[in-house]
Amino acid sequence: MQTDPNGTNPKKSKDSPSNSANTESTQLPSPFPDEVLEKVLSFLNSDKDRSSVSLVCKDWYNAERWTRTKLFIGNCYSVSPEIVARRFSKIKSVTLKGKPRFSDFNLVPQNWGADVHYWLTMFANVYPFLEELRLKRMTVSDESLELLATAFPGFRALSLMSCDGFSTDGLKAIATHCRNLTELDIQDTDIDDFSGGWLSCFPENFGSLEVLNFASLDSEVNFDALERLVSRCRSLRVLKVNKSITLVQLQRLLLRAPQLMELGTGSFQEELLLGQFGDLGNAFGNCKNLQTLSGLWEVTSIYLPVLYAACASLTFLNLSYAALRSVEFGNLLAHCPNLRRIWVLDTVEDKGLEAVGSSCPLLEELRVFPADPYDQNLHRGVTESGFVAVSRGCSKLHYVLYFCWQMTNAAVATIVQNCPNFTHFRLCIMNPGRPDYLTNEPMDEAFGAVVKTCTKLQRLSVSGLLTDLTFEYIGKYAKNLETLSVAFAGSSDRAMQFVLEGCPKLRKLEIRDCPFGNAALLSGLEKYETMRSRAKKGCPTFCSHSLIACKKDFSDFAEDRPPRCFGRVGLSN
Amino acid sequence: MERSLAYENDLSNLEATELRLGLPGTDESEKQSSRNNKRSSAEMDNSCEKDEQECAPAPKAQVVGWPPVRSYRKNVLHQKNESELSGMFVKVSMDGAPYLRKIDLKVYKNYQDLLKVLENMFKCSIGVYSEREGYNGSEFAPTYEDKDGDWMLVGDVPWDMFITSCKRLRIMKGSEAKGLGCL
Numbered sequence: 001m002q003t004d005p006n007g008t009n010p011k012k013s014k015d016s017p018s019n020s021a022n023t024e025s026t027q028l029p030s031p032f033p034d035e036v037l038e039k040v041l042s043f044l045n046s047d048k049d050r051s052s053v054s055l056v057c058k059d060w061y062n063a064e065r066w067t068r069t070k071l072f073i074g075n076c077y078s079v080s081p082e083i084v085a086r087r088f089s090k091i092k093s094v095t096l097k098g099k100p101r102f103s104d105f106n107l108v109p110q111n112w113g114a115d116v117h118y119w120l121t122m123f124a125n126v127y128p129f130l131e132e133l134r135l136k137r138m139t140v141s142d143e144s145l146e147l148l149a150t151a152f153p154g155f156r157a158l159s160l161m162s163c164d165g166f167s168t169d170g171l172k173a174i175a176t177h178c179r180n181l182t183e184l185d186i187q188d189t190d191i192d193d194f195s196g197g198w199l200s201c202f203p204e205n206f207g208s209l210e211v212l213n214f215a216s217l218d219s220e221v222n223f224d225a226l227e228r229l230v231s232r233c234r235s236l237r238v239l240k241v242n243k244s245i246t247l248v249q250l251q252r253l254l255l256r257a258p259q260l261m262e263l264g265t266g267s268f269q270e271e272l273l274l275g276q277f278g279d280l281g282n283a284f285g286n287c288k289n290l291q292t293l294s295g296l297w298e299v300t301s302i303y304l305p306v307l308y309a310a311c312a313s314l315t316f317l318n319l320s321y322a323a324l325r326s327v328e329f330g331n332l333l334a335h336c337p338n339l340r341r342i343w344v345l346d347t348v349e350d351k352g353l354e355a356v357g358s359s360c361p362l363l364e365e366l367r368v369f370p371a372d373p374y375d376q377n378l379h380r381g382v383t384e385s386g387f388v389a390v391s392r393g394c395s396k397l398h399y400v401l402y403f404c405w406q407m408t409n410a411a412v413a414t415i416v417q418n419c420p421n422f423t424h425f426r427l428c429i430m431n432p433g434r435p436d437y438l439t440n441e442p443m444d445e446a447f448g449a450v451v452k453t454c455t456k457l458q459r460l461s462v463s464g465l466l467t468d469l470t471f472e473y474i475g476k477y478a479k480n481l482e483t484l485s486v487a488f489a490g491s492s493d494r495a496m497q498f499v500l501e502g503c504p505k506l507r508k509l510e511i512r513d514c515p516f517g518n519a520a521l522l523s524g525l526e527k528y529e530t531m532r533s534r535a536k537k538g539c540p541t542f543c544s545h546s547l548i549a550c551k552k553d554f555s556d557f558a559e560d561r562p563p564r565c566f567g568r569v570g571l572s573n
Numbered sequence: 574m575e576r577s578l579a580y581e582n583d584l585s586n587l588e589a590t591e592l593r594l595g596l597p598g599t600d601e602s603e604k605q606s607s608r609n610n611k612r613s614s615a616e617m618d619n620s621c622e623k624d625e626q627e628c629a630p631a632p633k634a635q636v637v638g639w640p641p642v643r644s645y646r647k648n649v650l651h652q653k654n655e656s657e658l659s660g661m662f663v664k665v666s667m668d669g670a671p672y673l674r675k676i677d678l679k680v681y682k683n684y685q686d687l688l689k690v691l692e693n694m695f696k697c698s699i700g701v702y703s704e705r706e707g708y709n710g711s712e713f714a715p716t717y718e719d720k721d722g723d724w725m726l727v728g729d730v731p732w733d734m735f736i737t738s739c740k741r742l743r744i745m746k747g748s749e750a751k752g753l754g755c756l
Contacts (some may be wrong), residue, residue: 092632102638104643104644104645105638105639105641105642105643106637106638106644107637108640162643162645188643188645188646189645190644190645190648191615216645222642320646321649321650345650369642369646370640371650372650373642373647401703403640403642428640428641430640432639465658485641487639487641507643512638515638
């Protein structure tokens, strides 16, 4: 969140554009009444727009803060709850992100922080009419969930992504008390799953759910309770069940909710009788609005044809937990001509990606995940030719996340020539520091081609053997780059200097296991006040300076940021 | 020319980014020893075979948090892999041998492979299977105990059915086996 510097101390306004306007606004009358301005501003939803508006002048700053209803805080330590409470009074929806992305990869210690409870107690006092809470990478206790369930009578939507710290007891509280709940979305969360009994806590007359996602929970829920719940919730459009739900049960759920737009199946593996197979196919056939399909845990491929009837309208196919082979994947794709996004495991291999290239001309996003990321000896999965095949058939591709064991500079150059519109290019060559496997040269030219050709590039993750040249290219050409992730790369501080001096829009920098020292960081950070850099353990000197650099970042609008938290990221093991 | 020189300089600088098999945050003394090796991380895969003292056991050697796959996803796929790769270990005894052996049936594709391995393991000759005669004519006959506890001749049922029903193997001496083959 970009809090205006003037918010905390109106007198401190070194570079603020509102400085001169301040004096003017006290002398000149406003061109229109406050109410009009507020009405106009209430239509603004984008966080960036609102930040810009708040910097115009003091009147606009106030009008904006009195009309803001959605709060987005990208880093829960960047601002204190007290400051937020003082500035905004009408918040109904909050998005809070906590731990750095490194925590997804077990690089952040268990008790790092990012506990939401302090925020919730503040919200209970200041925003009792809170309706939505979306948390990412935060620690949430059962106590917090109970507070959430009981202190906010109008509470409607809860989304927890990659969070930890709670158990199914907390979910019981939500199900029991939130009478107006429309959304319960739990993603990628490893919690204490004591039992599926929480689902039975929804009252019998409760029917307002539109989104229900419990795919990442393990334990069995009471199926009858689930079936009745689904029948009652006539507006249910997203249903993602967990592995405990069988194919036969899925068929019954689909009959109750043919209006579904997003479906996450349960386990796709059990012995079906012929009649059951037919029933399931019919049930899918009834789902005319299905846009997203995911789940397919432990899929038995002979059952995939039951999906075909529902695939015509699919735009997003998430097979990232289903180990499909190339042939069955290709057969499925043949029925999905409208796909825009595909997430898949590398078990489909290059042949499967060729099928993507030939069957999915509208494809915009592709993510290929490794089925066995530690398989250092066999190196199965996808190679550069699969990626090239996709690029040939899918000219609209602009987002890619690709895990592979080998890549060449020539292949990447071909790929970006075929698809010059990349906004997100995340290539992970899984053995650190691997050169072009054909020429044995560094992968500098590959990423050089990416930044030269893809002028709209916003996010870049690099890998393979890279010298400072890669970063020279990035600094020279990647003028729209906002996020950069670097690991095991670069030769010297010059690399960082190129990037920090050359990329004006850079906001997020993730660096690990790179030989960059203090000088490199300090050189650029004078300019980039709003950059948040994260270093990981293993580069201790780097971390201590990211601490200093971040302090500078925070000093503009944070009074209470606990410095110990970034210290932990740097020094822990 | 210049480029290859620069590349070699880069290679020697790579120790800073060298794939380390210990915990991150290593102290200077460790860094010194690894600097002496000057091995680029790209060679690590091969080098493990050459110099086992310096490498941790190859299959599970990992850098912390790399590749950047979400731990939630890793856990799910790991469970999947575990169940698929758990193996089917069965005991194998041979009449007269001082101790038993154990083999993983999942590793073999067919009876031919299995018999070849058994022959090598026990230094015996088992011969060729025929439906009518069993392993008549050979010194030894492979038998197995199935799920019902009965002793069956290896080779009668399709391979896939065999590996799911086989509980243990016994290589019988030809003279005893003859009795089996006639039934």
